Amino acid sequence: MAVTSKPGIQQKRRSPFRILIAPLQAIGRGAGTVVGILYQSGRDSIDQVIRNILPFMAFISFVIGIILYTGVGSLLANALKPLASTLPGLLLMTVICALPFLSPLLGPGAVIAQVIGTLLGVQIGQKVIPAQFALPALFAINPQVGCDFIPVGLALGEAEPETTEIGVPAVLLSRMLTGPLATIIAYFASFGLYS
Amino acid sequence: MDVLSIIDGIFKALATFATEFIGVFQKGATTFVGLVTGIVPLLIVLMTAVNALVRLIGPERIDRVAQASSSNVFLRYLVLPFLAVFFLTNPMAYTLGRFLPEKQKPAFYDSAVSFVHPILGLFPHANPGEIFVWAGIAAGITTLGLPVGDLAVRYFLVGLVVIFIRGIVTEGITAIMWARRPGVADAEASEAAEA
Numbered sequence: 001m002a003v004t005s006k007p008g009i010q011q012k013r014r015s016p017f018r019i020l021i022a023p024l025q026a027i028g029r030g031a032g033t034v035v036g037i038l039y040q041s042g043r044d045s046i047d048q049v050i051r052n053i054l055p056f057m058a059f060i061s062f063v064i065g066i067i068l069y070t071g072v073g074s075l076l077a078n079a080l081k082p083l084a085s086t087l088p089g090l091l092l093m094t095v096i097c098a099l100p101f102l103s104p105l106l107g108p109g110a111v112i113a114q115v116i117g118t119l120l121g122v123q124i125g126q127k128v129i130p131a132q133f134a135l136p137a138l139f140a141i142n143p144q145v146g147c148d149f150i151p152v153g154l155a156l157g158e159a160e161p162e163t164t165e166i167g168v169p170a171v172l173l174s175r176m177l178t179g180p181l182a183t184i185i186a187y188f189a190s191f192g193l194y195s
Numbered sequence: 196m197d198v199l200s201i202i203d204g205i206f207k208a209l210a211t212f213a214t215e216f217i218g219v220f221q222k223g224a225t226t227f228v229g230l231v232t233g234i235v236p237l238l239i240v241l242m243t244a245v246n247a248l249v250r251l252i253g254p255e256r257i258d259r260v261a262q263a264s265s266s267n268v269f270l271r272y273l274v275l276p277f278l279a280v281f282f283l284t285n286p287m288a289y290t291l292g293r294f295l296p297e298k299q300k301p302a303f304y305d306s307a308v309s310f311v312h313p314i315l316g317l318f319p320h321a322n323p324g325e326i327f328v329w330a331g332i333a334a335g336i337t338t339l340g341l342p343v344g345d346l347a348v349r350y351f352l353v354g355l356v357v358i359f360i361r362g363i364v365t366e367g368i369t370a371i372m373w374a375r376r377p378g379v380a381d382a383e384a385s386e387a388a389e390a
Contacts, residue, residue: 034251041246045239045320052324053238057230060327065223069215110312110325117331124335131339134332135349138312139357142328146308149286153304157292166372167301174305174365182357189353194341 060118067122076119077128084120085129087187090140091180098143098179100172107148116141135190136183143179147172234319234330242320249282257282261291271299272362273355276307277314285311285322298373302366306358313354316347 066072083089097106106112120137123129129137146153150168159167249257260278264270279288288307292300311322315329329350333343 037250038243038247041250042239042243044246045242048242048323049235049239053235053326054231056324056327057227057234060331061223061227061230062220064226065219065221068226069219069222110328113312114325114327114331117328118334119331121331121333121335121338124332125338127339129335131336131341134336134346135353138329138332138350139353141332142312145312146304149308150301150304153286153289153308154292154300156286156289157295157300157304158290159292159300160297162376163297163300166369166376167304170301170369170372171305171365174361174368178357178361178364181360182353185356186349186353189349193345193349194336194339 056114060114063115064118064122067119077123077126080119080123081128084123084137084140085133087136087184090133090136090183090187094140094143094179094183095176097141098175100169100176103144103147103172103175104150105148106144107146110142110145113142113145131194132190135193136186139179139182139186143175143182147175230330234326238319238323238326241318242323245281245318245320252282258291258294262294265294265299268363269359271295271303272306272359272366275303276310276358276362277355279307280310280314280321281318284320285325298369299366301369302362305365306362309358309361310354313350313357316343316350 067076083093097103097112117138120129120134120141124131124134150171151164154164154167257278261275264275264278275291276288279291283290285308288311289304291307292303295303312325312328314321315326316333319326319329329347333346336343336346
């Protein structure tokens with residue numbers, strides 16, 4: 001990109017050719033920037049898809065393949081049905097996932113929540129679990145969200161080490177209350193859904 | 196004759212085993228193709244659009260909004276987590292915690308991290324690596340031939356209510372633990388002695 005000096009601009013103003021060219025240059029440069037941004041955004045999304053999304057889809061597909069093809073599905077259905085198709089069952093699942101010594105272990109990559117979610121999805125598709133339980137189930141499988149990541153998350157927020165020391169147990173304890181509460185709210189919010 | 200029939204039996208068993216064995220993976224492969232054609236194209240386009248939007252807006256403007264949002268409890272645990280997760284996505288969303296006082300950082304983290312899944316139904320770009328927390332269960336609804344949009348909207352709205360409650364509860368618990376933290380008595384005593 002050329003650096004324009006003052007005499008240069010005056011020269012441009014004198015020439016009618018330059019008057020025509022200047023806006024074209026501006027448009028070209030602007031378009032170039034926007035296209036560059038869009039292109040980089042596309043590159044980022046493709047990166048993300050290849051690095052994170054496709055591998056997980058492969059893993060999930062394998063799990064679903066086993067569930068659907070073998071008899072594991074009906075076994076799981078029997079195990080999950082009482083847990084996932086009544087409010088007390090969902091609450092029990094929530095409380096287990098929110099236990100302060102379990103939640104940091106269940107958290108990483110949300111793998112547990114994703115696998116259980118997929119299992120429940122298969123059961124919902126087979127009408128073993130009623131469709132309106134999808135909403136409370138979304139919260140029941142996930143009271144542990146981010147419990148593995150608290151020190152890192154706080155560090156990203158530039159928290160002092162002292163804050164982290166208090167913040168980790170504070171969040172874990174809070175989940176014991178807000179986890180089941182979220183499931184209950186979702187249960188009442190699911191009235192009238194798919195009925 | 197006997198030997199022949201035994202060999203024949205073994206071959207038949209092997210053939211059955213091979214069919215069943217590959218069947219698991221064929222079922223998985225069908226699922227994989229469904230996921231790739233169903234979710235990935237939309238996700239790529241959406242992620243590209245939002246990435247471009249964030250680049251065009253610029254991080255410093257988002258920071259300025261974040262700074263302004265830290266004062267009020269509704270802004271702090273409702274608007275700020277949403278903006279953080281929507282624009283910065285998981286895990287960079289937690290960096291906005293740096294605009295809050297130390298005592299509120301755990302609550303903001305709790306609030307923001309709890310929103311990285313409820314947002315997925317409407318804005319899957321925010322956390323595509325963990326999309327199956329949502330998509331797993333939503334797949335069941337799709338299998339039943341019901342519209343997923345209804346569930347997505349409710350998941351989003353209940354998510355907002357839940358992150359607000361989590362923010363307030365965690366802020367309260369942090370405040371209690373902050374007052375009781377070990378060493379605080381000594382520190383206050385020494386401060387009193389100095390005074």
